[in-house]
Amino acid sequence: MTAPAPSALDAVLNHIDADSENAVGRLFELLRIPSISTQPAHAADCRAAAEWFRKDLASLGFSSSTREVKWAAPGHPMVVAHGEGEGTHVLFYGHYDVQPTDPENLWRAPAFEPQLVTDASGRKVIVARGASDDKGQVMTFLEACRAWKEVHGSLPVRVSVLLEGEEECGGSNLLPFLKENAAELKADVVLVCDTAMADRRTPGITTSLRxxxxxxxxxxxxxxxxxxxxxxxxxxxxxxxxxxxxxxxxxxxxxxxxxxxxxxxKVPDDATRAQWRELFPDDSALLEEAGLSIAAGEKGFTAVEQTWCRxxxxxxxxxxxxxxxxxxxxxxxxxxxxxxxxxxxxxxxxxxxxxxxxxxxxxxxxxxxxxxxxxxxxPGFEVSNGSAYLSPALNALGDEWGVPAVTMGCGGSIPVAGEVREALGLDALMVGFAQADDRIHSPNEQYGLDSFHKGTRSWARILAALADVK
The missing domain is CATH 3.30.70.360 (Alpha-Beta Plaits)
Structure with missing residues (x-):
C-alpha cells in the first residue's frame, strides 16, 4: 500500500483535534480500573482492564480476544487483536497493568480517580496511577487508530495489537506466549509506547536499552x-x-x-554524542529533576551517556x-x-x-x-542499524513536533524489546511521549495533556509514514 495523500492525513489530524475531549474521557474511564498486577486482591481488576481493551478494540473493527496464560503466576490475560489491511504489518505492544499506589497518603487525590490539573508551569496534566505508565501511552496509539478508522474507514497499514497485564510484576508469561503464538503475531516491525521524550519539545525513538x-x-x-x-x-x-x-x-x-x-x-559515535550534548548541555539538565547537579559515576562520560549507553x-x-x-x-x-x-x-x-x-x-x-x-x-538491546522503519518514523515525529526527532538510549530495561526479537525475529521501535517529571511508579503519577494529544497525532503520522516502507 502506498502512503496516503497529505490531505488524507490532514483529515485524520483534524479529527484528532476535534475529538480530544472525548479521547480524554475514554482514558479517564480506563484509569479508574485499579489493575495492580502484583497484588492478588486486584486480579479481577486486571481482568476488567483486559476486557475493557478487548471491547474498545472490537469497537474499532479489530478481531480481538483475551488469552489466558499458563506458564507462571499471577496469570493475568493477554489481549490480542488483529485489524484488516495491506502492506506493512505492525504489531503494537503495551501493558494495562500498573504499579501499587503506596504510600497512599502522598497522593493529592485518590490514585484511581483521575484528575486534570494545572501544574506550577501552567501545563495541564492528567494525574492518576497508570496515566503515563502505560495506559495513557497505549491510548495514544489506539486513539490514532480510531481517528483513521472514523475518518477513512480503514488504517493505512495492517495493525495487530498485543497488550499484557504483567509488565509491572515481572512479565514471566510474555516470552513463552510470544513463542507459542509466533505464527499469529509475526509482523514486519513492533511498535512500543512505553518510553519518554528527550525533553518537553524533542521527540525521539529509543533505539537502545540497558x-x-x-x-x-x-x-x-x-x-x-x-x-x-x-x-x-x-x-x-x-x-x-x-x-x-x-x-x-x-x-x-x-x-x-x-x-x-x-x-x-561500544562508545557511541561522535555524531550521536554531539546530538545528546545539544539536548543535555550539562549534567544538571538531566539530574536537576532529582535534586542533583553533578554526574557521580564513570569519569569521561556525561550524565546522559552514563545512563543511556554505559x-x-x-x-x-x-x-x-x-x-x-x-x-x-x-x-x-x-x-x-x-x-x-x-x-x-x-x-x-x-x-x-x-x-x-x-x-x-x-x-x-x-x-x-x-x-x-x-x-x-x-542482555541489552539495540535496534538494527539497517531498520527500514526507523527513518520514516523519525521524520513523522519531526513533522508533528516541529523539531528533528532524535535516537535515544534508555537506562532502564524494557524486556519486550529483546523478547520480540528472540521469539519473532523483529525489531522494536520504542516511541514514547512520557516526560522526566511524570513520576511513574510514584505518588501523583501524571501525563501531560500535550503529551497525550500530540502523541496521538504523532502515531497517526507514523502509521501513514510506514505505509510506504518496502
Whole structure:
C-alpha cells in the first residue's frame, strides 16, 4: 500500500483535534480500573482492564480476544487483536497493568480517580496511577487508530495489537506466549509506547536499552548475634565484610572493577554524542529533576551517556544488625545487600554474574560464608542499524513536533524489546511521549495533556509514514 495523500492525513489530524475531549474521557474511564498486577486482591481488576481493551478494540473493527496464560503466576490475560489491511504489518505492544499506589497518603487525590490539573508551569496534566505508565501511552496509539478508522474507514497499514497485564510484576508469561503464538503475531516491525521524550519539545525513538543482572548477597559469620563488648574486634563483622566488598566494585574513576566487565561495550559515535550534548548541555539538565547537579559515576562520560549507553553497578539495598529505634550494641551474625548491574549491548549477563560472585568470594575472610540469590538477568538491546522503519518514523515525529526527532538510549530495561526479537525475529521501535517529571511508579503519577494529544497525532503520522516502507 502506498502512503496516503497529505490531505488524507490532514483529515485524520483534524479529527484528532476535534475529538480530544472525548479521547480524554475514554482514558479517564480506563484509569479508574485499579489493575495492580502484583497484588492478588486486584486480579479481577486486571481482568476488567483486559476486557475493557478487548471491547474498545472490537469497537474499532479489530478481531480481538483475551488469552489466558499458563506458564507462571499471577496469570493475568493477554489481549490480542488483529485489524484488516495491506502492506506493512505492525504489531503494537503495551501493558494495562500498573504499579501499587503506596504510600497512599502522598497522593493529592485518590490514585484511581483521575484528575486534570494545572501544574506550577501552567501545563495541564492528567494525574492518576497508570496515566503515563502505560495506559495513557497505549491510548495514544489506539486513539490514532480510531481517528483513521472514523475518518477513512480503514488504517493505512495492517495493525495487530498485543497488550499484557504483567509488565509491572515481572512479565514471566510474555516470552513463552510470544513463542507459542509466533505464527499469529509475526509482523514486519513492533511498535512500543512505553518510553519518554528527550525533553518537553524533542521527540525521539529509543533505539537502545540497558539490560540487567541482579544478585542478592548474604554474608554470614558468627552462628548468632553477639554482644559487641564481649566479641568486638575478635569476631568477624559481616556488615564490615560486606561494606569492604561493595567498596571495591568501582575504582576511583567510577569504572566497575570486575574482570572483563567492559568487553564488547561500544562508545557511541561522535555524531550521536554531539546530538545528546545539544539536548543535555550539562549534567544538571538531566539530574536537576532529582535534586542533583553533578554526574557521580564513570569519569569521561556525561550524565546522559552514563545512563543511556554505559553499563553500571548499583547497590540497591543493604541491611544487617539492629535497625530499630534507639541503639543496640549488637555484632550481627549476617548482613545482606542487593546489587544490580545495568548492562549494554555486547555484555553477557551470565558472565557478569559469574564475575561478580567470584569477586565477592575472593574478598571473604576465613570465617565468612556467602549465599547468592539471583534476581533476573537480561542482555541489552539495540535496534538494527539497517531498520527500514526507523527513518520514516523519525521524520513523522519531526513533522508533528516541529523539531528533528532524535535516537535515544534508555537506562532502564524494557524486556519486550529483546523478547520480540528472540521469539519473532523483529525489531522494536520504542516511541514514547512520557516526560522526566511524570513520576511513574510514584505518588501523583501524571501525563501531560500535550503529551497525550500530540502523541496521538504523532502515531497517526507514523502509521501513514510506514505505509510506504518496502
Amino acid at each position: 539490560g540487567m543482572m541482579a544478585d542478592e548477597v548474604l554474608i554470614e559469620c558468627a552462628s548468632h548475634d553477639l554482644h559487641s563488648g564481649v566479641y568486638g574486634n575478635a569476631a568477624a563483622n559481616p556488615i564490615a565484610v560486606l561494606c569492604n566488598v561493595l567498596a571495591t566494585l568501582r575504582d576511583s574513576d567510577g569504572r566497575v572493577t570486575l574482570p572483563g566487565f567492559y568487553d564488547g561495550v 553499563p553500571s553497578c548499583e547497590i540497591n539495598g543493604i541491611s544487617g544488625g539492629y535497625e530499630g529505634e534507639g541503639f543496640k550494641t549488637v555484632l550481627p551474625a549476617k548482613a545482606m545487600a542487593k546489587v544490580s548491574f545495568r548492562l549494554v549491548p555486547g555484555q553477557n549477563p551470565d558472565l557478569i554474574r559469574e564475575a561478580f560472585r567470584a569477586h565477592v568470594r575472593a574478598l571473604l575472610p576465613a570465617d565468612a560464608t556467602v549465599t547468592f540469590t539471583p534476581h533476573g538477568g537480561s
